Amino acid sequence: MGLPELKESIKLKLENADERLLRIVDSVLNEYSKETIAFESNGYALNKEEYDLKVARRLLLEIKNR
DSSP states (O other): OOHHHHHHHHHHHHHTOOHHHHHHHHHHHHHHHHHOOEEOTTSOEEOHHHHHHHHHHHHHHHHHTO
16 A cells, blocks of 8 residues: 555545544644654655754765765
8 A cells, every 4th residue: 555545545534533533643643743853755754863864964975075
C-alpha cells in the first residue's frame, strides 16, 4: 500500500470513527506535530536532532567540496 492509498484508507476509517477514537488520533497528531520540525522530500519526518545533523552533514560536505 502506497502513501496515497494509506491516506485514503485512514480518511475512510476516520469518517466512521467514534468520538473516543477521534480524540486519540487528535492527541497523537498533536504530539507528533510538536516533535516534527521538517520533512524530507520522501515524506520522512525529521525531529530537531535529525534535522540539525542533516544540516551539519550538508555544510561539511559543501566545505569539503570547495
